[in-house]
Amino acid sequence: MNVKKSYLAVLVIVAMVLGSALTYVGTEVVGLGQSGEAENGGQSEISTDEEKKEIIEEFGDMNAFSKVMRAYSIIESNYVEDVKQKTMIEGAIRGMLDSLEDPHSVYMDKETVDQFNQSIESSFEGIGAEVSMSDGHVTIVSPIKGSPAEEAGLQPKDQILKVDGNSLEGLSLNEAVAKIRGEKGTEVELTIQRPGISDTIKVSVVRDNIPVETVYPEVKNENGKKTGVIQITSFSQKTAEEFNKALSDLEDKGIEGLVIDVRGNPGGLFTSVETILENFIPEDQPYVIFEEKNGEKVRYYSGTKEKKDYPITVLTNQGSASASEILAAAMKEAGYPVVGEKSYGKGTVQKTLGMGDGSQIKLTTFKWLTPDGKWINEKGIKPTVEVKQPEFFYTTPVDINNSLTYNMNNESVANIQKMLEGIGYEPGRTDGYFSEQTVEAVEAFQKDHDLKVTGEVNQKTGEEIQTLVIEAVSSPENDRQLNRALEVLYQ
Template identity: 85%
Template sequence: MNVKKSYLAALIIVSIVLGSVLTYVGVEVIGIGQTEQADGGSQQSNAGTDGEKQELIEEFSDMNAFSKVMRAYSVIENNYVEDVKQKTLVEGAVQGMLDSLGDPHSVYMDKETVEQFNHSIESSFEGIGAEVSMRDGHVTIVSPIKGSPAEDAGLQPKDQILEVDGESLDGFDLNEAVAKIRGEKGTEVELTIQRPGVSDAISVNVVRDDIPVETVYPEVKNQNGKKTGVIQITSFSQKTAEEFNQALSDLEDKGIEGLVIDVRGNPGGLFTSVETILENFIPEDQPYVIFEKKNGEKQRYYSGTKEKKNYPITVLTNKGSASASEILAAAMLEAGYPVVGEKSYGKGTVQKTLDMGDGSQIKITTYKWLTPDGTWINEKGIEPTVKVQQPEFFYTTPVEVENPLTLDMNNENVANIQTMLKGIGYDPGRTDGYFSEQTAQAVEAFQKDHDLEVTGKVNQETGEQIQAQVVEAVSAEENDRQLNKALEVLYEQ
């Protein structure tokens, strides 16, 4: 083997291990805007002490261990039928090593992806507005962002994206898939979705838009004659903690007697943000999270809070609450605050990124995070104190009617429409997928009320109108069983 090439390979390896480090605490979540998003911290360090660097250098000092890699490099360069850029081979080798870990959260990010990620957590980005991760080999929705095109189109947590504009994502890594999905404001992308519990794939068209990183939404509600504060946190970005603390102060100035913290659909974000928020509520004598190294060594994190707030607090979660939002929910739960809603997503690892020296980064899982009592929630989620499902029509799929739905049909599309009709006040008689006479009567009543041709059949126009009414009903506060239950539980404490 050419000695100069061996030396080059050694330099590449050493440059990797000597790069600076950015630690992401929590779980990586990929954003389909222009960018990839990761849970974790803004904690930057000049990674590695001299001792750690020396240890890493010694690990890689035995070139015999890498002779196969260098031999493969030489074989490809000298024998492959076409010219291959050195950068392509090196990046392919790095990507291959990370892929071999079988960990969807250990990834390689090229310079462009890193720049887009940094931009996305600071201001805004263009795209469909969803956070995704790789699960079981499929690009999977963690959560759509509040008010985003993805939410408006009906995308839900755990939807798997199979195709983009008719092109299969089989064999794509997460960065490649994200690149296919993101795009400029005003452009449309067609996603083929496989939804849990639905046998047939569905097609969803989403028009990309600007996705502002606005993460804190406070309001005051009157519950049983008492002022109640509700703060929704949609993700944990750089300014989230500052905005939350300001919102909390404003609510307290207004005399709230209780607080609901809503992290439903929150896919995570920067650990430093959730850490600062928890300083308001978790007393100093108990940890709010534990980090565990692979050798079992544990590091506990504590707040400086002397005592709890003098008003009751509940936390809202659902299946779209992931990672950093699970850190918050678990800490609050084990500090004695009720959690209401659905079991959370279940992501419990910590990533560290190493700067590769050319603007690209490796993000690799380095820790587990545990709840204060030492529980690892990865792929399990956090069970709420009070389980509450939303009305069934909240979980319906986007309407897609190629051929009109008519009497005596029996399929999932009919069942979906029946559930929607029932949810918006039109009784279809059944929701099992059989298009009965009573279902036709419900369709006719809907068509009459909305100035549509009264046929008793569901064509695309009728289906879209039904879906529009469902979206409106989902937004209505009286239909939000989880929030209403959280408000009820609040004053039972």
């Protein structure tokens, strides 16, 4: 291949990329995960010396890009196998984004963009979990309510190391997600590393259709008070509309207080949380501050004249991230109590910029600050009233290759002990030592559930214990956080 000809071809490609970049600079999109397209479809041509001069002024000396062009030319001319131009260019784009060391800034090819838009708009097939890249590992932000991921016991901060025995090391977030997703009814085995547990866990999840139903209202009668509870599982395109309708319906039923539950909510569209907050935050105080790269701060206000005439609390946990943290921070600093656990800690805003061919770059463009000007990134929002769930809520899925027996001492035993305690049996201890009292607790459980009474925990006994734990977790009476939030309302 003629090197000079190749070099000129690369010049044209780079020029088109730079021209597109100039177009994106002027694109204004406010929203978490909201798509922004350049006015001319994301492409422009560089046809005059003046435009080239503008590019140099905007991006620096072209010599800085000549190294990239030279590398492309060398690889294309000398590499032992044929090189696909598209693969090379997309690899360069991914490399630039990787150099930012920001897990939330990523390149998405057209297929990934379609999946991303589908998850925001309607439904998708998969395990039902929001993930991000943290310290080089695919990490669960939060499982979606009622999803296979939640039912399998996956938790925020879980790191997915392998999919069906194949390591995810070295893959981009989008590449990893493509392996985790799949058709409804198919099974995927995930190898999980959970914080605080030395051994990895293998979790089998059956993929399903994940509907993007995001608002779940109900009325509770507690201590003679009619209380509305609205759970928001994510902020998608229709969330604000659904929330406002649910709130109006609850008010028509005469609620005397309200709990807004954003536990396990991984975030979503800023426009949705913005509309919801306009119900509660008075017009004289901001509900969020966006900070641009130059340090300029933009404050957002609602048009609400006054607060509601009934008390409100907000529920959070470590799976509450991004847009749900905007809501929690705004409500907390407006004087509403926040109950539960410290939130995830994502204090940045992304916007998606079209590349002209259906692909997009999702790029961090703002920091968001609480109304008091605090940046919660990697810190989270500390609740006003801290409440942890019962210990068995945090147990791991049962995976027993060899039976757990008397005198053993390991994390698997500790896990089973916490489960037994949570469903009403008394193992005597939960530190991982399989004591005589733990044997008695296992025997009592096996007798009550028509299992062979051995005092040992094999896979069958372990799975039966886990089934009851899942039922116990779903029982409202065991939800300490919600029950405390209801108490706080009327104190």
